[in-house]
Each structure stands twice: as structure tokens, then as C-alpha cells.
Amino acid sequence: MSRIQRASLKIQTLPVLTWRHLQMNGCELDVSFEQAPFLPSDALLALEKEALLQRIPSLSPEGQKEEIRNSESNDGDQSLTSFVRKNANAGYQVEIAEGDTRTTPLVLDYLLDEGNPTLIETLVVDMQPGSSATLIKGLRTSSVGLRSFHAGSTRVHVGQGANLTLIQLRFLSEGATDLDQLSVTLGEHASFSLVEIVVGDAHSYIGTHIDMQGNASECSIGCMNVVDKEGSSDFNFHVEHKGEGTNSTQLVRGALLNSASKLFRGTIDFHKGCNKSKGSEDEYTVLLSPAVKNRSVPLILCAEEDVEGEHAVSSGRLDSNALFYLTSRGIGEKRAKRLLVEAQLYPILALVSDKEVLAEIEEQLFRRLDSHGY
Amino acid sequence: MKAEKTRFDEMDLSRYDFINEDEPAFRVEKGLNETVVRTISKEKDEPSWMLEHRLRSLKTFYKVPLPVWGPNLDELNLDEIITYSRPDSGMNESWESVPEGIRDAFDRLGIPEAEKEFLGGVGAQFDSEVVYHKVRKEVAGQGVIYCDMRTALREHEALVKKHFMRLVPPSDHTFAALHGALWSGGSFVHVPKGVKVSIPLQSYFRLNAEGAGQFEHTLIILEPGADLHFIEGCSAPRYSVINLHAGCVELFVGEGARLRYSTVENWSKNMMNLNTKRARVEKNGSIEWVSGSFGSHISMLYPSSLLVGEGAHSEFTGISFAGKGQILDTGTKVIHSSAHTTSSVNTKSIAKNGGHCITRSEVIITKAALHSKATISCESLMLDSESRSDTIPAMDIRSEDADIGHEARIGRISDKAIFYLMSRGLSEGEAKELIVRGFAEPIAKALPMEYAVEMNTLIKMEMEGSIG
Numbered sequence: 001m002s003r004i005q006r007a008s009l010k011i012q013t014l015p016v017l018t019w020r021h022l023q024m025n026g027c028e029l030d031v032s033f034e035q036a037p038f039l040p041s042d043a044l045l046a047l048e049k050e051a052l053l054q055r056i057p058s059l060s061p062e063g064q065k066e067e068i069r070n071s072e073s074n075d076g077d078q079s080l081t082s083f084v085r086k087n088a089n090a091g092y093q094v095e096i097a098e099g100d101t102r103t104t105p106l107v108l109d110y111l112l113d114e115g116n117p118t119l120i121e122t123l124v125v126d127m128q129p130g131s132s133a134t135l136i137k138g139l140r141t142s143s144v145g146l147r148s149f150h151a152g153s154t155r156v157h158v159g160q161g162a163n164l165t166l167i168q169l170r171f172l173s174e175g176a177t178d179l180d181q182l183s184v185t186l187g188e189h190a191s192f193s194l195v196e197i198v199v200g201d202a203h204s205y206i207g208t209h210i211d212m213q214g215n216a217s218e219c220s221i222g223c224m225n226v227v228d229k230e231g232s233s234d235f236n237f238h239v240e241h242k243g244e245g246t247n248s249t250q251l252v253r254g255a256l257l258n259s260a261s262k263l264f265r266g267t268i269d270f271h272k273g274c275n276k277s278k279g280s281e282d283e284y285t286v287l288l289s290p291a292v293k294n295r296s297v298p299l300i301l302c303a304e305e306d307v308e309g310e311h312a313v314s315s316g317r318l319d320s321n322a323l324f325y326l327t328s329r330g331i332g333e334k335r336a337k338r339l340l341v342e343a344q345l346y347p348i349l350a351l352v353s354d355k356e357v358l359a360e361i362e363e364q365l366f367r368r369l370d371s372h373g374y
Numbered sequence: 375m376k377a378e379k380t381r382f383d384e385m386d387l388s389r390y391d392f393i394n395e396d397e398p399a400f401r402v403e404k405g406l407n408e409t410v411v412r413t414i415s416k417e418k419d420e421p422s423w424m425l426e427h428r429l430r431s432l433k434t435f436y437k438v439p440l441p442v443w444g445p446n447l448d449e450l451n452l453d454e455i456i457t458y459s460r461p462d463s464g465m466n467e468s469w470e471s472v473p474e475g476i477r478d479a480f481d482r483l484g485i486p487e488a489e490k491e492f493l494g495g496v497g498a499q500f501d502s503e504v505v506y507h508k509v510r511k512e513v514a515g516q517g518v519i520y521c522d523m524r525t526a527l528r529e530h531e532a533l534v535k536k537h538f539m540r541l542v543p544p545s546d547h548t549f550a551a552l553h554g555a556l557w558s559g560g561s562f563v564h565v566p567k568g569v570k571v572s573i574p575l576q577s578y579f580r581l582n583a584e585g586a587g588q589f590e591h592t593l594i595i596l597e598p599g600a601d602l603h604f605i606e607g608c609s610a611p612r613y614s615v616i617n618l619h620a621g622c623v624e625l626f627v628g629e630g631a632r633l634r635y636s637t638v639e640n641w642s643k644n645m646m647n648l649n650t651k652r653a654r655v656e657k658n659g660s661i662e663w664v665s666g667s668f669g670s671h672i673s674m675l676y677p678s679s680l681l682v683g684e685g686a687h688s689e690f691t692g693i694s695f696a697g698k699g700q701i702l703d704t705g706t707k708v709i710h711s712s713a714h715t716t717s718s719v720n721t722k723s724i725a726k727n728g729g730h731c732i733t734r735s736e737v738i739i740t741k742a743a744l745h746s747k748a749t750i751s752c753e754s755l756m757l758d759s760e761s762r763s764d765t766i767p768a769m770d771i772r773s774e775d776a777d778i779g780h781e782a783r784i785g786r787i788s789d790k791a792i793f794y795l796m797s798r799g800l801s802e803g804e805a806k807e808l809i810v811r812g813f814a815e816p817i818a819k820a821l822p823m824e825y826a827v828e829m830n831t832l833i834k835m836e837m838e839g840s841i842g
Contacts, residue, residue: 017443287774
């Protein structure tokens with residue numbers, strides 16, 4: 001028997017606060033969701049059968065590796081983690097053994113549909129030293145207007161010299177609420193790449209916390225957000241440089257259509273002792289409608305002298321000179337506009353090497369752009 | 375052998391750090407209550423509307439909470455602050471009439487000399503009251519009014535009433551409310567339509583009393599087409615107890631007018647500097663903020679520009695230098711609320727010896743601000759790993775047709791640059807000082823020569839130390 005549950009959550013808190021009237025310090029959300037079991041798809045069941053995925057018998061952190069527990073306690077958004085632990089209806093653990101190099105991506109696809117409108121899931125990824133893998137996690141809704149709810153808590157540890165690429169796809173429609181917290185710890189010489197793709201008109205709140213404990217660890221975040229209608233995307237990326245010689249990049253590209261809104265919080269946080277570390281953030285949003293709202297708060301926090309940090313944020317319409325140039329070369333206006341939007345988003349699309357995944361992103365993207373004459 | 379790092383010593387503050395031992399003619403008891411507020415108003419023989427304003431502000435103060443963001447202000451105990459201290463001097467129009475002790479203080483600060491050389495008018499405030507105000511004949515002859523606020527309230531009451539705390543209402547934040555209740559002193563400037571004042575005016579605020587507060591109010595009104603450069607200076611001797619500065623600056627820049635507002639602030643390092651500055655800029659008007667923050671224990675200072683008229687422009691050029699025991703939380707706010715408005719923000723910060731620089735900014739582009747442009751640039755320099763530097767910019771864009779660009783950088787002095795300069799015969803200390811001065815160059819260039827020299831001297835004093 002299903003029933004409606006309600007909860008108040010405090011999420012997406014900035015590591016250092018700014019003026020209250022800007023309403024960028026965090027979100028206080030009242031959510032309601034239908035409590036019901038989530039039935040895994042055949043594809044997920046197949047992965048379970050092959051022992052590539054293991055259901056988590058207990059969602060509590062006890063019994064899990066110390067690094068994983070640490071990632072949870074440091075994630076800065078306890079209320080979402082606690083909420084997920086209390087209400088989870090799905091949970092998996094992925095462990096890649098020491099030295100194991102996976103060439104085929106592991107794909108976790110979740111579909112929210114009328115039978116499964118609620119997904120509250122946890123995912124634990126343990127990359128043991130020297131291992132390497134790509135994990136693709138997809139979230140989709142089956143139909144426009146379906147009232148659906150997703151809350152996720154993903155905890156990742158990338159061990160010494162290990163390498164993980166995590167591609168998260170969010171193709172969620174109007175009526176969907178999507179809350180997510182990713183917490184990652186990196187060991188020495190570990191490398192972590194996150195590609196975050198958001199195309200849709202849902203309300204998404206995406207928190208990512210990267211703890212670069214290991215010396216010479218590397219992290220790159222590439223994020224594309226294309227938001228339509230009354231949809232909103234709210235990001236809170238927090239990268240903490242703790243080890244020496246750590247290197248991070250955040251590259252964010254977006255397009256806002258219709259009455260969509262976006263809030264990007266991006267923090268590069270240099271701790272004392274992270275000598276020779278470098279961090280950069282680069283965000284650009286193209287504004288494609290007069291009713292959009294575009295907000296950014298890119299922070300650099302620094303307690304170490306011997307570091308280099310930089311960020312750049314910009315936004316604006318499509319470049320009219322470039323548009324004129326393209327049309328003067330015989331390209332139709334619609335095609336020229338499409339080319340210019342694609343050019344802005346291309347740096348993120350280029351991070352996706354899987355052709356099938358790329359084709360799906362482009363299909364979702366072009367459908368949105370088409371409907372607005374781009 | 376491990377090379378010893380360069381050490382930067384604390385600044386020699388002797389030029390600013392001297393105490394005038396003269397007893398004030400009158401001061402209120404410590405703390406804040408309605409009696410104190412009524413006493414201040416009575417002392418000044420104010421009109422009843424001003425007393426009512428003060429009492430309303432006091433009520434607001436008790437309602438508005440302290441900010442939850444920014445530096446911790448727990449050290450500030452208003453029960454220990456003397457909020458009004460009147461020196462034993464009236465208002466004077468010649469330095470000879472100013473009591474000797476107070477005159478000596480301003481002499482040491484170089485104010486009369488600067489007045490003779492390059493200022494069109496000077497106001498000098500000592501603790502809670504202005505003791506000297508004078509404007510050059512040629513400036514007065516243009517119809518410019520430059521006087522202390524007490525005189526303005528008496529002689530230009532309608533103008534004051536129309537503008538006073540309209541840009542910074544007491545409900546804005548805790549210290550605006552506190553200011554509304556306790557304000558005393560400050561300067562009033564009115565520049566008539568089309569008048570261009572070719573030489574700067576300057577007000578200097580000296581807080582001498584131990585454990586005291588200073589709450590001066592500066593109100594500048596530029597009528598359409600007017601042009602003015604106004605300079606504000608401030609300092610205080612160092613005490614072991616907390617002093618408080620919660621002044622307020624309101625600037626009204628008329629259509630096509632241009633105002634440059636320059637500040638080189640060097641409060642002592644026991645000062646809480648919680649000042650509010652705001653400008654309203656009409657069509658095609660321009661406000662230029664030039665701000666150097668070197669002193670204080672804690673500063674929270676964000677000059678704001680409201681670009682309300684089409685084509686209005688704002689420029690903010692600021693530097694802050696935080697040393698031991700200092701938290702300088704500074705920056706700016708710009709609100710574009712009309713079409714074709716433009717703004718540029720250029721901030722620099724330097725942190726050393728455990729100092730903490732926080733550079734905060736806010737740029738809002740409203741729906742009406744079509745074809746507007748804003749550029750923001752923040753650069754921070756860390757001189758050691760005991761210090762801290764945070765950059766917290768925020769942008770809120772509600773118009774599709776606006777171009778916004780923000781960039782920030784943080785880092786240390788480049789080893790290559792030091793090596794190059796040392797290979798050209800400079801010592802390590804000289805090389806670093808030269809690089810820091812180069813870093814501050816855009817701000818120095820925006821100041822009149824004499825103040826650029828003053829700022830470079832402050833930087834030099836901050837940078838001087840033994841080189842290992």
C-alpha cells in the first residue's frame with residue numbers, strides 16, 4: 001500500500017555564506033513523495049545476476065569501509081544523506097578490485113514511471129588501488145507531467161592510483177523533483193572525472209563534494225545543463241584540496257530556455273598544507289529567453305600560499321556578430337543559432353566518449369532546442 | 375641549508391597612532407538606550423522629526439538580528455561603547471581657532487597642508503563632532519554647499535529631510551539602524567546643476583577616544599550635470615579595547631552627473647569598521663568608488679551602486695591589505711535596474727601574517743536592465759600560509775539581454791618574477807615590494823597623486839621587514 005510522505009530538508013548549503021537577501025546560501029525544501037517500493041528494471045537485475053552490482057543489505061554506514069564512512073560524514077549535507085538512509089527503496093554497491101581495469105562501462109539505469117514514481121537510492125562505489133572503471137548512471141522519466149521523486153546519495157572512494165569516470169544523465173520531465181548528493185574521497189594519485197548532464201524541465205538539486213585527501217590526486221567536473229519551461233537546476237559543487245599537488249577543474253556550460261532558472265554554486269577550497277595545488281572553475285550560460293533567471297556564486301577559499309586558483313563566470317545571449325557572420329555565409333538562421341548553442345555546449349559533449357550515450361544526449365538536447373526554434 | 379622565508383613585519387603606525395589627552399567637553403554614559411539617544415538629539419538641538427527618526431531607528435535596531443554571514447562580531451559589546459563624545463571645541467572656519475591639541479592631531483595627519491596644496495574644501499571631525507569646515511572661495515562661488523551635517527540640518531533642512539537615510543534606511547541592517555539612532559557629525563555637499571568642481575573636497579574623521587563609537591553621516595547631492603571628486607580619510611590611535619565605526623554615506627548622483635568617491639582608510643587595529651555606503655545614479659550619471667582598506671580589526675564594508683537611470687554607470691576600484699589580527703570583509707554591490715547600464719568592479723586583496731581578506735561582491739541585473747553590461751575582476755595575493763583569502767562573488771541575472779563577465783584569481787608572488795628582479799640587482803624585499811606595488815597600481819592610478827603616494831607608503835610600511 002502506498003502512502004504520501006512529507007519531509008523538510010536543508011540542502012545545498014554554501015561552505016561560506018553570503019548576503020541572505022540573495023537567497024543563495026542554501027535551500028530549505030518541503031518535499032512530498034509517495035512511499036512505495038522501487039522495482040528494478042530487467043537490465044539492473046541482469047547486472048545483479050552477473051554480480052557486477054550488489055544490493056546493499058543494510059543502508060547504514062556501519063560495516064562499510066572507513067573511507068566510505070568518511071565520505072558520508074564529510075558530505076556537508078547530512079540532512080539529505082539521513083533522509084535517503086531513512087527512506088531508501090533501492091541501494092547498490094559496486095566494488096572494483098585492486099588492479100582491475102574495466103574497459104566496458106557499467107550502466108545503472110533508473111526509469112521513473114507510473115509504476116515506479118519514487119526512487120530513493122543509495123550507491124556506494126569502492127575503487128580499490130590501481131583499478132579503473134567508467135560508471136554511467138541514468139535517470140529518466142517515462143512521460144511528461146508524471147509526478148515523480150528522486151533522492152540519491154552516492155558515496156565514492158577512489159583508492160591510490162585508481163581512476164573512475166562517473167557519467168550521470170538526468171533526462172527528467174516537468175513534475176519530477178530530483179535531489180542528489182555525491183560525496184567522493186580521493187586517495188594518492190587517484191583520479192576522478194564527473195560528467196553531469198542535465199536536460200529537461202524538472203527541479204533538480206545536485207550537490208557534489210569532492211575531498212581530495214590524497215597527494216597528487218586529480219578531479220575534473222564537466223557539467224552541461226539545459227533547462228526548459230519552468231524547470232530549475234541548482235548545483236552545489238564543493239572541491240576541497242587537502243593533499244599536496246592536487247589538481248581540480250570545474251567546467252560548466254548551460255542554456256536556459258523559456259522561464260527556466262539555474263543557480264550554480266561552485267567552490268574551490270584550498271586547505272592549509274595543499275602546497276602546489278591548482279583549482280579552476282569556468283562557467284558559461286547562454287540565455288535564450290527573456291524570462292530566464294541565471295544565478296552564480298563561484299567561491300575560492302584559500303588558506304595556503306603556494307596554490308593557484310581561478311574562476312571565470314559569464315553569461316549572455318547568442319553572439320549577434322557570430323550569428324550575422326554565419327548567416328552571411330549562407331547558413332539559415334535556425335541552423336546558425338543551433339550551431340552557436342552547440343558550440344557553447346560542445347566542451348562538455350566532448351567528454352562523453354560512449355557513442356550511444358552521446359547520441360541520447362544529443363537527441364534530448366536537440367528536441368528541446370527544436371521546440372524553441374534553435 | 376633551508377632558506378628562511380621572507381618575513382613581513384607589522385606596520386609602523388606612529389604617524390596615526392598618537393593619542394590626544396584632552397578631555398572631551400561632554401560624553402554620554404557607556405551603552406545604548408533611549409536616554410542616550412534623546413541626550414544626543416538634545417545636545418544637537420535638532421528638529422523633532424530627527425529625534426523621531428532616531429527613536430524609530432533604535433526600535434528597529436532591537437528588532438534586526440546581527441548578520442549570520444561574515445566575520446564573528448562577538449567582541450563588539452555595545453554596553454562598553456561610548457556612543458557620543460563631544461570635543462572641547464565648536465565648529466571653526468580657521469585652524470587657528472581649533473584648540474591646540476586637536477589642531478596638532480590634524481597637523482600630524484597632514485590635513486591643513488593638504489588643504490593648502492590641493493583641496494577645494496576640508497571638513498575635520500574629532501570623535502563625534504566636526505571641529506573644522508571650510509570651503510575655498512572659488513568653490514563656494516560656484517554655488518557649492520559644503521558644510522558639516524549639523525549646519526546642514528539647520529540651514530538646509532528641507533534638502534536633508536528629503537534625502538537623509540532614504541538610500542540606506544535603518545531597516546537595511548543592524549548597523550544602519552544603529553547609525554540612524556546615534557549618528558553625529560559628517561559632511562553635507564550640494565553641487566548645483568552643471569557645476570564642475572575641479573579640485574577635490576575632503577572630509578577627515580579622527581576617532582580619538584578610547585572605547586568610543588563614531589557614527590558620522592555623509593550626504594552628497596549632485597544635481598544634473600554636476601561633477602565632483604570627494605575624498606574621505608579616517609584614522610584612530612590604537613587601544614586595547616574595541617572601538618566602533620558605523621558611519622553612513624549616501625550619494626545622490628543626478629542625470630549626467632559624475633562623482634568620484636575616494637577613501638584611504640587606516641583605522642587602528644582595535645576598530646570594528648561596520649560602515650555603509652550607497653549611491654543612487656540617475657540617467658547617464660556615473661559613480662566611481664576608489665577604496666583602500668588598510669586598517670581596522672574587523673571591517674565589513676561594501677559600497678553599493680543603484681543604477682536606476684538609463685545609461686547609468688558604476689566603477690569600483692578597491693584594495694584591501696589584511697595583516698595580523700585583521701579580518702577585512704570588503705567588496706561592493708551593484709544593482710542594474712535600468713537599460714544600458716554598465717558597471718565594472720576591480721578588486722585586489724593582500725593577506726599576510728595571519729590576516730584574513732574576504733572579497734565579497736554582488737551584481738544584480740533586473741529584468742528592466744536590457745542591454746546592460748557588467749565586468750568583475752578579483753585578484754588576491756597570499757604572502758604566507760598563516761593568512762587566509764576568500765572570494766565570494768554572487769551574480770543574479772534576470773535579463774536575457776545582458777552581458778556579464780566575472781573572473782577571479784588567487785595565488786602567491788611568482789618566484790620567476792622575483793628571480794628576474796633579483797637578477798636585475800634588486801634585493802628580495804625590494805623585488806616583493808615592487809611586485810605588490812605593481813599589484814596595487816590600478817588603485818594608485820585612480821587616486822590623486824598625493825593619496826597615491828600615501829597609499830604606496832602604507833604598502834611599503836606593511837611590506838617592510840627583515841629578509842631572510
